[in-house]
Amino acid sequence: xxxxxxxxxxxxxxVLPHEGGKHLATIVLLPFRKDTWRExxxxxxxxxxxxIDAIRPFERVLLVIHxxxxxxxxxxxxxxxxxxxxxPYDDSWARDNTPIFLRKxxxxxxxxxxxxxxxxxxxxxxxxxxxxxLLGRRILLELRIPRxxxxxxxxxxxxxxxxxxxxxxTSGECQLSKGRNxxxxxxxxxxxxxxxxxxxxxxxLPYGIFEDETDGxxxxxxxxxxxxxxxLATTEDKDDPQYERSREDLLYLQKETDALGRPLWIxxxxxxxxxxxxxxxxxGLEKNQGVVERAEGRRLAASYCNFxxxxxxxxxxxxxxxxxxxxxxxxEDYYQGRKKIIxxxxxEILLGGGNIHCITKEIPFSPLYPIEPEETK
Amino acid sequence: xxxxxxxxxxxxxxVLPHEGGKHLATIVLLPFRKDTWRExxxxxxxxxxxxIDAIRPFERVLLVIHxxxxxxxxxxxxxxxxxxxxxPYDDSWARDNTPIFLRKxxxxxxxxxxxxxxxxxxxxxxxxxxxxxLLGRRILLELRIPRxxxxxxxxxxxxxxxxxxxxxxTSGECQLSKGRNxxxxxxxxxxxxxxxxxxxxxxxLPYGIFEDETDGxxxxxxxxxxxxxxxLATTEDKDDPQYERSREDLLYLQKETDALGRPLWIxxxxxxxxxxxxxxxxxGLEKNQGVVERAEGRRLAASYCNFxxxxxxxxxxxxxxxxxxxxxxxxEDYYQGRKKIIxxxxxEILLGGGNIHCITKEIPFSPLYPIEPEETK
Numbered sequence: 103x104x105x106x107x108x109x110x111x112x113x114x115x116x117v118l119p120h121e122g123g124k125h126l127a128t129i130v131l132l133p134f135r136k137d138t139w140r141e142x143x144x145x146x147x148x149x150x151x152x153x154i155d156a157i158r159p160f161e162r163v164l165l166v167i168h169x170x171x172x173x174x175x176x177x178x179x180x181x182x183x184x185x186x187x188x189x190p191y192d193d194s195w196a197r198d199n200t201p202i203f204l205r206k207x208x209x210x211x212x213x214x215x216x217x218x219x220x221x222x223x224x225x226x227x228x229x230x231x232x233x234x235x236l237l238g239r240r241i242l243l244e245l246r247i248p249r250x251x252x253x254x255x256x257x258x259x260x261x262x263x264x265x266x267x268x269x270x271x272t273s274g275e276c277q278l279s280k281g282r283n284x285x286x287x288x289x290x291x292x293x294x295x296x297x298x299x300x301x302x303x304x305x306x307l308p309y310g311i312f313e314d315e316t317d318g319x320x321x322x323x324x325x326x327x328x329x330x331x332x333x334l335a336t337t338e339d340k341d342d343p344q345y346e347r348s349r350e351d352l353l354y355l356q357k358e359t360d361a362l363g364r365p366l367w368i369x370x371x372x373x374x375x376x377x378x379x380x381x382x383x384x385x386g387l388e389k390n391q392g393v394v395e396r397a398e399g400r401r402l403a404a405s406y407c408n409f410x411x412x413x414x415x416x417x418x419x420x421x422x423x424x425x426x427x428x429x430x431x432x433x434e435d436y437y438q439g440r441k442k443i444i445x446x447x448x449x450e451i452l453l454g455g456g457n458i459h460c461i462t463k464e465i466p467f468s469p470l471y472p473i474e475p476e477e478t479k
Numbered sequence: 480x481x482x483x484x485x486x487x488x489x490x491x492x493x494v495l496p497h498e499g500g501k502h503l504a505t506i507v508l509l510p511f512r513k514d515t516w517r518e519x520x521x522x523x524x525x526x527x528x529x530x531i532d533a534i535r536p537f538e539r540v541l542l543v544i545h546x547x548x549x550x551x552x553x554x555x556x557x558x559x560x561x562x563x564x565x566x567p568y569d570d571s572w573a574r575d576n577t578p579i580f581l582r583k584x585x586x587x588x589x590x591x592x593x594x595x596x597x598x599x600x601x602x603x604x605x606x607x608x609x610x611x612x613l614l615g616r617r618i619l620l621e622l623r624i625p626r627x628x629x630x631x632x633x634x635x636x637x638x639x640x641x642x643x644x645x646x647x648x649t650s651g652e653c654q655l656s657k658g659r660n661x662x663x664x665x666x667x668x669x670x671x672x673x674x675x676x677x678x679x680x681x682x683x684l685p686y687g688i689f690e691d692e693t694d695g696x697x698x699x700x701x702x703x704x705x706x707x708x709x710x711l712a713t714t715e716d717k718d719d720p721q722y723e724r725s726r727e728d729l730l731y732l733q734k735e736t737d738a739l740g741r742p743l744w745i746x747x748x749x750x751x752x753x754x755x756x757x758x759x760x761x762x763g764l765e766k767n768q769g770v771v772e773r774a775e776g777r778r779l780a781a782s783y784c785n786f787x788x789x790x791x792x793x794x795x796x797x798x799x800x801x802x803x804x805x806x807x808x809x810x811e812d813y814y815q816g817r818k819k820i821i822x823x824x825x826x827e828i829l830l831g832g833g834n835i836h837c838i839t840k841e842i843p844f845s846p847l848y849p850i851e852p853e854e855t856k
Contacts, residue, residue: 162554164550169621172623172849173541173562173564173621173622173849173850174849174850174851174852175852176562176563176564177539177562177850177851177852178852180557180561180562180563180852184557185550185553185554185557186553186557186563187550187553187565188564188565244546244550245550246549246550472549472550472551473550473551473554474551474554475551475552475554475555475557
């Protein structure tokens with residue numbers, strides 16, 4: 103009795119909602135790669151668990167657990183408001199290797215782009231990514247949500263921000279790089295994004311965060327706090343290579359307008375002081391052929407913009423530095439109690455190359471695709 | 480990172496424990512076949528849930544959910560003391576299509592026999608049973624329990640009862656039938672059972688229950704209450720075709736001894752009054768090519784011996800007849816408070832062709848193969 107797979111070609115009327123609305127659930131994939139996550143992923147696993155436990159009071163977590171995990175691990179994560187799926191994947195960046203969900207009234211569709219491990223043969227991070235590339239389809243099948251396939255176009259969810267009102271913000275540094283869709287011009291890429299995300303305007307931010315392994319995903323340097331309001335990661339340290347990058351981005355955003363013709367209100371979020379990989383952290387990683395090496399002293403792409411938000415909450419990365427509190431204060435001042443700002447120590451996720459936004463993916467709310475328990479008869 | 484599959488050939492020292500000892504968990508598979516379970520398996524599902532909920536206070540349930548179930552169903556069954564695996568199977572008779580677990584001190588092994596849907600081309604109940612046949616291997620891989628393969632020999636767990644002290648009780652009517660291992664003599668079959676279950680003595684009960692679709696599994700007509708003590712389903716109605724069958728079995732058991740040379744103490748469990756499939760029940764079933772048809776008026780193989788027990792509990796089938804209480808009283812008198820006797824209305828399982836014992840499979844306790852949650856670090 104196999105489930106039936108549905109496809110939708112025509113995206114007329116569908117919208118990529120702003121992340122800060124009501125969700126059906128948040129997708130999270132548990133970490134296991136020993137060459138991404140030090141000490142056999144044990145510290146990362148605890149950090150992911152903190153993220154899951156922070157989301158559970160607000161909305162359901164759709165937790166994907168790799169078949170290689172022992173069954174006792176499945177038991178550990180069978181918690182209230184967690185629904186577990188057991189599917190294969192190569193690494194646990196749900197933002198990037200799960201579908202991008204659009205909504206049209208109550209209907210959902212999962213746009214399923216190609217995934218090549220952040221650059222494929224050109225500068226990808228690991229050589230085997232076929233389970234990642236198939237994950238979107240597998241998840242949609244489980245959820246009975248129709249699929250809109252566009253596997254020939256390489257795009258990670260982490261390089262897309264949407265205001266839910268027709269504007270897509272992406273990083274040109276990443277999306278125009280040779281490791282993505284090198285045969286397409288910027289205009290052609292812009293047209294694909296407009297068509298497949300049903301957007302009216304695409305903004306190409308010049309730069310991401312310095313040394314970001316993703317080639318500079320937009321979600322590590324910016325975020326829509328609301329439609330019309332963009333948080334941008336900045337630094338006042340002119341000696342930091344990030345200084346000029348953030349300044350260029352700021353100048354770009356200041357002169358742009360969104361799909362509705364509004365100028366953008368920019369909220370500056372200071373970066374934490376530079377973070378580096380320690381010797382101990384580097385030694386805890388398995389070294390594998392063809393997988394990016396993470397050596398002692400490497401600059402980590404730490405940024406507060408890599409937060410994750412739902413309707414009533416915002417999970418904010420913390421690095422154990424004094425800027426932590428400043429970032430929290432800025433967001434609290436902005437949201438004025440509309441969302442609970444929840445700080446989470448997330449260096450263990452940062453060591454793997456991302457942060458809280460990178461390991462989460464929202465599914466916009468719809469009553470048509472139930473994940474909550476059916477009523478018992 | 481695939482899990483590593485281990486095989487064990489030599490069963491020296493391994494024992495098939497008596498069901499009434501401590502378990503690691505009970506395996507249950509949720510029902511879904513519309514041609515086995517009426518009304519798209521909804522009533523059966525609720526009955527399975529009652530069984531699961533009755534086991535949970537005593538031990539963990541390892542619940543296998545077919546990939547075709549919607550994810551909201553997974554959520555519904557994420558309960559305390561339930562660990563969910565999502566694996567394919569053809570029908571939900573865990574007794575028959577999951578491994579038979581032997582134990583040697585703390586080590587476990589799963590003996591993985593061939594499964595042919597209770598008779599294959601000769602008189603099997605459904606034509607496609609490859610997922611059933613592969614289920615044992617898949618479960619062992621999940622649990623990291625080594626496998627002892629013997630796929631060339633057809634045996635269902637429901638045709639095996641063990642006293643845990645070297646005695647195996649099987650039904651000759653079933654095990655010697657043409658739908659199992661027709662090229663082997665009784666002596667050869669006896670030798671396979673001795674070798675693959677590491678048993679010292681095999682008793683072949685002449686008959687199972689009249690009209691039992693399994694060709695008369697032993698677990699529907701008998702059960703070891705303890706080593707040396709056999710419950711046997713009997714009737715005093717000489718007009719019932721079951722009368723002579725049970726009488727032959729009783730005479731056989733009275734003259735036999737077990738592996739330790741003990742004569743067997745027989746506890747007679749009266750059968751419920753004959754039960755028949757109603758028109759409404761029959762009409763609720765989907766009719767499919769090659770699948771056994773269940774017509775109105777068919778005699779159902781109802782028996783109290785199809786109970787399931789653990790160390791501290793015993794789940795007893797109930798049919799809404801006055802014999803229900805008698806069976807309960809007999810077991811309470813026998814166990815004298817050692818086990819809680821829990822009556823469960825189970826006609827919906829009976830309609831599918833079995834009862835509580837048929838939908839459960841115990842894994843003997845061992846600390847080496849954890850299913851309980853790992854400690855959070």
